[in-house]
Amino acid sequence: MSNNYLEVTNLKKSFGGIKAVDIQSLKLNKDQLTSIIGPNGAGKTTFFDLISGFQDSDNGKVYLNDKNITKSQPYLIARLGMIRTFQLTKVFDRMTVLENMMFSASNVNNDSFLKSLIKLPSQKINEKNIRDKSFEIMKELNIEHMADSYARELSGGQKKLLELGRSIINDPKILLLDEPLAGVNPKLAEEILEIILNLSEKGISILMVEHNIEAVMKISERVIVLAEGKVIADNTPENVRTDENVISAYLGSENE
Numbered sequence: 089m090s091n092n093y094l095e096v097t098n099l100k101k102s103f104g105g106i107k108a109v110d111i112q113s114l115k116l117n118k119d120q121l122t123s124i125i126g127p128n129g130a131g132k133t134t135f136f137d138l139i140s141g142f143q144d145s146d147n148g149k150v151y152l153n154d155k156n157i158t159k160s161q162p163y164l165i166a167r168l169g170m171i172r173t174f175q176l177t178k179v180f181d182r183m184t185v186l187e188n189m190m191f192s193a194s195n196v197n198n199d200s201f202l203k204s205l206i207k208l209p210s211q212k213i214n215e216k217n218i219r220d221k222s223f224e225i226m227k228e229l230n231i232e233h234m235a236d237s238y239a240r241e242l243s244g245g246q247k248k249l250l251e252l253g254r255s256i257i258n259d260p261k262i263l264l265l266d267e268p269l270a271g272v273n274p275k276l277a278e279e280i281l282e283i284i285l286n287l288s289e290k291g292i293s294i295l296m297v298e299h300n301i302e303a304v305m306k307i308s309e310r311v312i313v314l315a316e317g318k319v320i321a322d323n324t325p326e327n328v329r330t331d332e333n334v335i336s337a338y339l340g341s342e343n344e
């Protein structure tokens with residue numbers, strides 16, 4: 089088997105006249121912590137939407153471990169082991185931290201949420217397992233003390249941690265992280281980076297979109313740069329840093 093978990097060919101998405109994503113070919117390697125950077129509006133989030141099934145592409149193919157997932161729904165892609173987080177966190181404000189964790193777990197593992205409401209004995213055991221696992225992960229993420237707090241009481245950074253927790257409770261093989269450090273204070277950002285590195289070392293393939301270039305350069309083995317939907321650089325952090333196309337893409341976007 090190849091070492092690529094994701095392959096896209098000729099992937100396109102336009103909004104009106106704007107080419108949000110226009111990628112000829114891209115392969116992502118299982119054991120390479122990879123980041124996508126690029127100016128605002130470069131197409132990073134849209135790219136995540138396309139590969140995780142949250143939007144249909146206009147054209148092109150997406151393969152996950154050689155399986156064609158081009159038209160697959162998000163929940164099916166999640167079941168195949170590729171799970172994403174969102175730039176704007178999608179935690180449930182009216183649920184507690186623990187409930188958020190448990191809901192995410194049952195959401196993917198059970199056939200239906202309704203079925204999980206009718207509690208058969210086997211499901212009670214399942215619920216205990218999910219609760220234990222939730223606590224284990226909350227502990228790892230340092231949000232265990234907030235288990236009974238409503239998610240709306242969390243800081244921006246803690247919400248990012250909760251969202252990360254909700255995504256890892258389903259044992260992903262691949263994690264797509266959309267701006268995991270956005271709105272997070274520097275100290276917590278360091279912690280989150282550490283957690284991401286740990287997940288990567290545990291064997292989860294990480295693809296991260298992030299605005300914080302210093303953080304990206306610090307932990308990534310490969311950096312892909314998008315501008316106006318296209319890949320303009322794809323290299324090691326050191327080489328991307330000095331790439332003329334990259335520098336001018338960022339300068340151009342600042343002048344706007």
Ligand SMILES: Nc1ncnc2c1ncn2[C@@H]1O[C@H](COP(=O)(O)OP(=O)(O)O)[C@@H](O)[C@H]1O
Pocket residue numbers: 103106107108126127128129130131132133134135
């Ligand atoms: N739902 C949408 N409708 C119209 N235009 C969109 C939509 N989503 C994204 N765009 C446009 O597509 C481009 C890429 O956006 P996005 O993928 O969010 O960029 P990034 O995440 O890199 O900042 C931008 O020009 C944005 O305005």
Ligand SMILES: [Mg+2]
Pocket residue numbers: 132133134175
């Ligand atoms: Mg974005």
